């Protein structure tokens with residue numbers, strides 16, 4: 001499995017002042033030393049999840065049009081004036097950015113977005129939240145996994161949100177609603193307005209300790225024992241590492257799965273509290 005520091009094509013843009021690459025390198029080495037596979041996985045729930053969802057390598061019909069949209073965005077000559085409310089605001093990235101650069105830097109790579117698709121496909125949540133839309137590529141995967149569920153996605157930059165709406169229209173996704181504005185202001189009222197619980201939440205905006213834990217606490221109040229939370233970039237920085245440690249330690253959390261770039265969180269009642277660090281094998285080995 002190869003290591004690529006977050007930033008550039010793999011995450012929030014990296015700028016001159018970014019000291020996170022070194023942190024990520026050591027975190028990755030630590031991960032590689034600790035990560036296991038299906039062998040010796042004694043939890044039937046995690047064994048089944050690992051072998052049939054995490055390491056699944058099949059293609060679904062929904063993937064091709066979303067990847068065609070990604071290629072179109074990567075080839076786009078357009079530029080956007082970007083208001084960055086998250087951790088990327090410290091990177092020195094300019095306010096005017098090429099759409100192609102945003103698609104390369106912010107969107108989850110296909111294999112990761114496809115893992116989210118499979119998770120939604122497996123757990124069949126009625127309501128999916130995505131904190132951090134960007135151009136809407138991962139939202140499209142979350143929405144395409146089941147057209148009967150509702151996806152609510154949050155984006156702080158109005159111009160980026162407009163580009164995401166174009167993605168949803170191009171892919172004819174009728175089950176997505178985008179909430180525009182700072183998550184600090186929009187998340188609580190959106191959660192309060194949900195008709196049911198927050199069944200599946202993908203945390204991918206504002207990669208700092210305090211807001212990550214605050215958004216986690218807000219979503220916790222709306223979870224059930226069956227909810228699934230997915231945190232992106234858990235080893236991106238020392239701050240995100242601290243946030244991930246606090247999330248794992250939370251009394252409501254029973255099972256966590258660290259896949260390095262994302263962390264999966266479960267609240268299943270009756271399950272002993274256990275933390276798994278797992279690597280992707282076979283055709284997936286080397287995708288991140």
Ligand SMILES: C[S@@+](CC[C@H](N)C(=O)[O-])C[C@H]1O[C@@H](n2cnc3c(N)ncnc32)[C@H](O)[C@@H]1O
Pocket residue numbers: 011012083084085086087106107108130131132133134135136137138139154155156157160181182183184204205206
């Ligand atoms: C890493 S990108 C999301 C990528 C997207 N989930 C995907 O995989 O295609 C993070 C996004 O979160 C947005 N964001 C960051 N902080 C925010 C905040 N406080 N409120 C609302 N949006 C925020 C940024 O504008 C950016 O578009």
